[in-house]
Amino acid sequence: MAMEGALKYALNSREIKKFLLEWGATLVGFGDVSQGLAGELRHLPVAISLAIRHPSPGRNLIHTPRGPVYSNRYQQVDSKLEQMQKRLVSLLKSRGYRCLAIPPDSHRHDTRFVARLYPLFPHKTAATCAGLGWIGKNGLLVNETWGPRLSWATVLTNAPLEVCTTPYVSGRCGRCRRCVEACPAGAIADREWVQDEGLVPHIDVEACRRQLERNRLLVGEDICGLCILACPRGMYDQAGTIKRKGDVRWPG
Ligand code: SF4
Ligand code: SF4
Numbered sequence: 001m002a003m004e005g006a007l008k009y010a011l012n013s014r015e016i017k018k019f020l021l022e023w024g025a026t027l028v029g030f031g032d033v034s035q036g037l038a039g040e041l042r043h044l045p046v047a048i049s050l051a052i053r054h055p056s057p058g059r060n061l062i063h064t065p066r067g068p069v070y071s072n073r074y075q076q077v078d079s080k081l082e083q084m085q086k087r088l089v090s091l092l093k094s095r096g097y098r099c100l101a102i103p104p105d106s107h108r109h110d111t112r113f114v115a116r117l118y119p120l121f122p123h124k125t126a127a128t129c130a131g132l133g134w135i136g137k138n139g140l141l142v143n144e145t146w147g148p149r150l151s152w153a154t155v156l157t158n159a160p161l162e163v164c165t166t167p168y169v170s171g172r173c174g175r176c177r178r179c180v181e182a183c184p185a186g187a188i189a190d191r192e193w194v195q196d197e198g199l200v201p202h203i204d205v206e207a208c209r210r211q212l213e214r215n216r217l218l219v220g221e222d223i224c225g226l227c228i229l230a231c232p233r234g235m236y237d238q239a240g241t242i243k244r245k246g247d248v249r250w251p252g
Contacts, residue, residue, distance in 0.1 A: 011095045013162040019091065020050055023084045026150065027051040027143065031129025032163040033156070038120040044100055044156035046163060047126035050084060051143070051150040052077050061229075062219050067184075069215050070225030074151060078104040081153040088155050099157040102126075123152040128195065131164035134171045135193040138179035138227035139203040144172070147234030148227075169195040182230035185211035 017028040027050065034045035060071045085101040092099045102121055127133050127141050133150075136142035143150060171193040180188045189202035212222040 011091070011097075011159060011161075016048065016088070016091070016161070020048075020084060020088065023087060024052065024080055025050045025084060026053040026146065027132050029127065029130025029132040030161050030163045031126055031131070031167060033121075033125055033129050040117055041100070041120055041156060044098060044158055046157050046159060046161050047121075047129060048088065048155040048157065048161070049123070049126035049130040049132055049152065050081065050088075050154075051127070051132065051141075051146075051152045052081055053146050054149040054151065060225075062223075064218055066218065068226070068229065069219055069223050070229050071221060071223040072149075072151075072225055072228055073105075073223075077151045081151060085153055085155055092155070092157050092159055095159070097157050097159040099155055099159075102154040102156065104151050104153045121154065121156065123154050126154040126156075127152055128168040129164065131166050131168060134168040134173075136171060136179065136231065136233075137173050137177070137190060137192065137202070138183075138188055138231065140228065140231075142171075142173070142231065142233050145234055147231045149231075149234060176232065178230040178232060179227035182226045183208075183211075184224070184226065187211070188227060 013030045016030075020028045029049045031047045031049060032045065033047040034042075037045065054072065054074055054077065057070055060074070062069050062071075081104045082101075085103070089099050089101050100117060102117075102123065104123075124135055124141055128135065133141040133143040136148060138148065140148040141150065141152060142148050173192055177190050180190045185204070185207040187204040187207035189204075191202040193202075208224070211224050215224055216222040
Protein backbone atom coordinates (compact mmCIF):
# COMPACT_ATOMS: atom_id res chain seq x y z
CA MET A 1 0.00 0.00 0.00
CA ALA A 2 2.86 2.34 0.80
CA MET A 3 4.24 1.82 -2.71
CA GLU A 4 0.84 2.46 -4.29
CA GLY A 5 0.52 5.66 -2.25
CA ALA A 6 3.94 6.82 -3.41
CA LEU A 7 3.05 6.13 -7.05
CA LYS A 8 -0.26 7.97 -6.73
CA TYR A 9 1.57 10.97 -5.34
CA ALA A 10 3.97 10.90 -8.27
CA LEU A 11 1.25 11.36 -10.90
CA ASN A 12 0.09 14.93 -11.31
CA SER A 13 -1.65 17.10 -13.90
CA ARG A 14 1.58 18.59 -15.24
CA GLU A 15 3.08 15.15 -15.79
CA ILE A 16 -0.04 13.86 -17.57
CA LYS A 17 -0.22 16.95 -19.75
CA LYS A 18 3.43 16.54 -20.72
CA PHE A 19 2.82 12.91 -21.75
CA LEU A 20 -0.29 13.76 -23.78
CA LEU A 21 1.38 16.63 -25.61
CA GLU A 22 4.32 14.35 -26.42
CA TRP A 23 1.88 11.74 -27.72
CA GLY A 24 0.36 14.29 -30.11
CA ALA A 25 -2.41 16.18 -28.33
CA THR A 26 -2.95 19.81 -29.29
CA LEU A 27 -4.79 20.74 -26.08
CA VAL A 28 -4.96 19.11 -22.65
CA GLY A 29 -6.94 20.29 -19.62
CA PHE A 30 -8.32 19.07 -16.32
CA GLY A 31 -11.76 19.87 -14.98
CA ASP A 32 -13.77 19.26 -11.83
CA VAL A 33 -16.96 17.71 -13.21
CA SER A 34 -18.37 16.45 -9.90
CA GLN A 35 -21.42 18.73 -10.19
CA GLY A 36 -24.29 17.06 -11.97
CA LEU A 37 -22.50 13.80 -12.81
CA ALA A 38 -24.83 10.87 -13.52
CA GLY A 39 -24.99 8.39 -10.64
CA GLU A 40 -23.12 5.75 -12.68
CA LEU A 41 -20.13 8.12 -13.02
CA ARG A 42 -20.09 9.85 -9.65
CA HIS A 43 -16.98 7.96 -8.58
CA LEU A 44 -15.01 9.66 -11.40
CA PRO A 45 -15.15 13.39 -10.60
CA VAL A 46 -12.16 14.60 -12.63
CA ALA A 47 -12.24 14.95 -16.42
CA ILE A 48 -9.10 14.95 -18.52
CA SER A 49 -10.04 16.73 -21.72
CA LEU A 50 -7.85 16.36 -24.79
CA ALA A 51 -8.13 17.59 -28.34
CA ILE A 52 -6.33 17.36 -31.65
CA ARG A 53 -6.62 20.11 -34.22
CA HIS A 54 -8.07 19.28 -37.60
CA PRO A 55 -5.86 19.11 -40.65
CA SER A 56 -6.61 21.33 -43.65
CA PRO A 57 -10.00 20.33 -45.04
CA GLY A 58 -8.68 18.53 -48.14
CA ARG A 59 -11.24 16.03 -49.34
CA ASN A 60 -13.51 16.91 -46.41
CA LEU A 61 -14.34 20.18 -48.19
CA ILE A 62 -16.57 19.64 -51.21
CA HIS A 63 -17.52 22.40 -53.62
CA THR A 64 -21.01 22.16 -55.04
CA PRO A 65 -23.02 24.46 -57.30
CA ARG A 66 -24.81 25.60 -54.14
CA GLY A 67 -21.58 26.39 -52.30
CA PRO A 68 -19.14 24.39 -50.18
CA VAL A 69 -20.02 21.68 -47.70
CA TYR A 70 -17.60 20.41 -45.12
CA SER A 71 -17.32 17.26 -43.02
CA ASN A 72 -15.55 17.53 -39.69
CA ARG A 73 -15.24 13.75 -39.40
CA TYR A 74 -11.57 12.91 -39.39
CA GLN A 75 -11.21 9.18 -38.78
CA GLN A 76 -7.42 9.39 -38.45
CA VAL A 77 -7.67 12.12 -35.82
CA ASP A 78 -10.25 10.11 -33.88
CA SER A 79 -8.04 6.99 -34.04
CA LYS A 80 -5.09 8.96 -32.71
CA LEU A 81 -7.20 10.34 -29.86
CA GLU A 82 -8.33 6.82 -28.98
CA GLN A 83 -4.73 5.57 -28.96
CA MET A 84 -3.78 8.37 -26.59
CA GLN A 85 -6.75 7.53 -24.39
CA LYS A 86 -5.62 3.90 -24.19
CA ARG A 87 -2.12 4.92 -23.12
CA LEU A 88 -3.54 7.35 -20.57
CA VAL A 89 -5.92 4.74 -19.15
CA SER A 90 -3.01 2.28 -18.81
CA LEU A 91 -0.97 4.93 -17.04
CA LEU A 92 -3.77 5.81 -14.60
CA LYS A 93 -4.60 2.18 -13.90
CA SER A 94 -0.93 1.35 -13.33
CA ARG A 95 -1.03 3.95 -10.53
CA GLY A 96 -4.12 2.37 -9.00
CA TYR A 97 -6.76 4.86 -10.22
CA ARG A 98 -10.11 4.14 -11.78
CA CYS A 99 -10.98 5.68 -15.11
CA LEU A 100 -13.33 5.64 -18.08
CA ALA A 101 -12.40 6.73 -21.59
CA ILE A 102 -15.21 8.43 -23.52
CA PRO A 103 -14.24 8.04 -27.20
CA PRO A 104 -14.23 10.97 -29.66
CA ASP A 105 -17.22 9.73 -31.63
CA SER A 106 -19.22 8.70 -28.57
CA HIS A 107 -22.51 8.46 -30.50
CA ARG A 108 -21.37 5.81 -32.94
CA HIS A 109 -22.96 2.38 -32.80
CA ASP A 110 -21.16 0.37 -30.14
CA THR A 111 -22.61 -2.80 -28.64
CA ARG A 112 -20.14 -3.08 -25.77
CA PHE A 113 -21.63 -2.88 -22.29
CA VAL A 114 -19.45 0.10 -21.33
CA ALA A 115 -20.76 2.13 -24.30
CA ARG A 116 -24.06 2.69 -22.50
CA LEU A 117 -22.16 5.11 -20.24
CA TYR A 118 -20.84 7.32 -23.06
CA PRO A 119 -24.01 9.40 -23.63
CA LEU A 120 -24.04 10.21 -19.91
CA PHE A 121 -21.05 12.48 -20.27
CA PRO A 122 -20.53 14.95 -23.17
CA HIS A 123 -17.06 16.13 -24.17
CA LYS A 124 -18.41 19.67 -23.95
CA THR A 125 -18.74 19.36 -20.18
CA ALA A 126 -15.13 18.23 -19.83
CA ALA A 127 -13.70 20.91 -22.12
CA THR A 128 -15.64 23.82 -20.63
CA CYS A 129 -14.83 22.72 -17.05
CA ALA A 130 -11.18 22.31 -18.06
CA GLY A 131 -11.10 25.88 -19.39
CA LEU A 132 -10.31 24.78 -22.95
CA GLY A 133 -13.29 26.28 -24.70
CA TRP A 134 -16.87 27.45 -24.65
CA ILE A 135 -19.94 26.34 -26.50
CA GLY A 136 -20.30 28.66 -29.47
CA LYS A 137 -23.52 29.92 -30.94
CA ASN A 138 -23.06 27.12 -33.49
CA GLY A 139 -23.31 24.56 -30.68
CA LEU A 140 -19.70 23.42 -31.09
CA LEU A 141 -16.81 23.68 -28.67
CA VAL A 142 -14.85 26.79 -29.60
CA ASN A 143 -11.27 27.27 -28.47
CA GLU A 144 -9.75 30.75 -28.46
CA THR A 145 -6.73 29.64 -30.50
CA TRP A 146 -8.13 26.91 -32.75
CA GLY A 147 -11.77 27.84 -33.06
CA PRO A 148 -14.16 24.90 -33.59
CA ARG A 149 -11.62 22.99 -35.72
CA LEU A 150 -10.73 20.36 -33.13
CA SER A 151 -11.74 16.80 -32.29
CA TRP A 152 -12.25 16.02 -28.61
CA ALA A 153 -11.98 13.05 -26.26
CA THR A 154 -12.36 12.66 -22.51
CA VAL A 155 -11.00 10.41 -19.77
CA LEU A 156 -12.85 10.48 -16.45
CA THR A 157 -10.90 9.45 -13.39
CA ASN A 158 -10.80 9.45 -9.61
CA ALA A 159 -7.14 10.53 -9.60
CA PRO A 160 -6.79 13.62 -7.36
CA LEU A 161 -5.43 15.86 -10.10
CA GLU A 162 -5.09 19.62 -10.03
CA VAL A 163 -8.05 21.04 -11.96
CA CYS A 164 -8.74 24.29 -13.79
CA THR A 165 -9.86 27.10 -11.52
CA THR A 166 -11.20 29.24 -14.37
CA PRO A 167 -13.70 27.08 -16.25
CA TYR A 168 -15.85 28.58 -18.98
CA VAL A 169 -19.34 29.23 -17.68
CA SER A 170 -20.59 31.27 -20.63
CA GLY A 171 -19.82 31.86 -24.29
CA ARG A 172 -17.27 34.31 -25.71
CA CYS A 173 -18.77 34.74 -29.15
CA GLY A 174 -19.82 38.27 -28.33
CA ARG A 175 -21.24 40.20 -31.27
CA CYS A 176 -19.97 37.72 -33.84
CA ARG A 177 -22.80 36.08 -35.78
CA ARG A 178 -20.95 34.62 -38.74
CA CYS A 179 -22.21 31.10 -38.17
CA VAL A 180 -25.74 32.44 -37.72
CA GLU A 181 -25.54 34.10 -41.13
CA ALA A 182 -23.74 31.18 -42.79
CA CYS A 183 -26.27 28.54 -41.81
CA PRO A 184 -28.41 27.73 -44.89
CA ALA A 185 -31.13 26.27 -42.69
CA GLY A 186 -31.46 29.25 -40.37
CA ALA A 187 -30.90 26.77 -37.55
CA ILE A 188 -28.56 28.86 -35.38
CA ALA A 189 -29.96 31.40 -32.95
CA ASP A 190 -27.94 34.50 -32.15
CA ARG A 191 -27.76 33.58 -28.46
CA GLU A 192 -24.75 33.13 -26.24
CA TRP A 193 -24.34 29.91 -24.28
CA VAL A 194 -24.70 30.14 -20.49
CA GLN A 195 -23.70 27.15 -18.34
CA ASP A 196 -26.67 27.61 -16.00
CA GLU A 197 -28.96 26.78 -18.92
CA GLY A 198 -27.16 23.46 -19.44
CA LEU A 199 -25.28 22.25 -22.46
CA VAL A 200 -28.17 22.52 -24.89
CA PRO A 201 -27.14 25.00 -27.58
CA HIS A 202 -29.66 27.25 -29.26
CA ILE A 203 -29.76 25.19 -32.41
CA ASP A 204 -32.83 24.07 -34.31
CA VAL A 205 -31.69 20.45 -34.54
CA GLU A 206 -34.52 19.46 -36.88
CA ALA A 207 -33.75 22.24 -39.35
CA CYS A 208 -30.07 21.24 -39.28
CA ARG A 209 -30.97 17.58 -39.86
CA ARG A 210 -33.15 18.48 -42.86
CA GLN A 211 -30.22 20.42 -44.35
CA LEU A 212 -27.91 17.44 -43.88
CA GLU A 213 -30.43 15.25 -45.68
CA ARG A 214 -30.63 17.72 -48.56
CA ASN A 215 -26.83 17.64 -48.79
CA ARG A 216 -26.82 13.85 -48.80
CA LEU A 217 -28.82 13.97 -52.03
CA LEU A 218 -26.29 16.46 -53.37
CA VAL A 219 -22.95 14.94 -52.32
CA GLY A 220 -23.83 11.49 -51.02
CA GLU A 221 -23.08 12.27 -47.38
CA ASP A 222 -25.12 13.89 -44.62
CA ILE A 223 -22.69 16.73 -44.04
CA CYS A 224 -22.82 20.52 -44.02
CA GLY A 225 -20.28 22.14 -41.65
CA LEU A 226 -20.76 25.71 -42.90
CA CYS A 227 -20.99 26.86 -39.27
CA ILE A 228 -17.44 25.53 -38.78
CA LEU A 229 -16.10 27.07 -41.97
CA ALA A 230 -17.58 30.43 -41.04
CA CYS A 231 -16.06 30.71 -37.57
CA PRO A 232 -13.28 33.31 -37.44
CA ARG A 233 -11.79 32.09 -34.15
CA GLY A 234 -8.30 30.76 -34.70
CA MET A 235 -7.98 32.23 -38.17
CA TYR A 236 -6.95 35.79 -37.40
CA ASP A 237 -4.10 37.36 -35.47
CA GLN A 238 -4.55 40.10 -32.88
CA ALA A 239 -4.40 42.81 -35.55
CA GLY A 240 -7.38 41.21 -37.24
CA THR A 241 -5.52 39.98 -40.31
CA ILE A 242 -5.63 36.39 -41.41
CA LYS A 243 -2.63 34.43 -40.16
CA ARG A 244 0.18 33.54 -42.54
CA LYS A 245 -0.27 30.37 -44.54
CA GLY A 246 1.07 27.63 -42.33
CA ASP A 247 -0.03 29.45 -39.19
CA VAL A 248 -3.60 29.52 -40.37
CA ARG A 249 -5.59 26.76 -38.80
CA TRP A 250 -7.54 26.60 -42.07
CA PRO A 251 -8.86 27.48 -44.54
CA GLY A 252 -5.36 28.54 -45.61
S1 SF4 B 1 -24.28 22.01 -39.93
FE1 SF4 B 1 -25.11 23.41 -41.52
S2 SF4 B 1 -27.34 23.35 -41.22
FE2 SF4 B 1 -26.43 22.50 -39.37
S3 SF4 B 1 -26.22 24.25 -37.99
FE3 SF4 B 1 -24.26 24.11 -39.08
S4 SF4 B 1 -24.50 25.46 -40.86
FE4 SF4 B 1 -26.57 25.07 -40.04
S1 SF4 C 1 -18.79 32.02 -35.92
FE1 SF4 C 1 -18.79 33.59 -34.32
S2 SF4 C 1 -20.75 33.31 -33.25
FE2 SF4 C 1 -20.37 31.43 -34.41
S3 SF4 C 1 -19.28 30.06 -32.98
FE3 SF4 C 1 -17.69 31.17 -34.14
S4 SF4 C 1 -17.22 32.96 -32.81
FE4 SF4 C 1 -19.20 32.13 -32.12
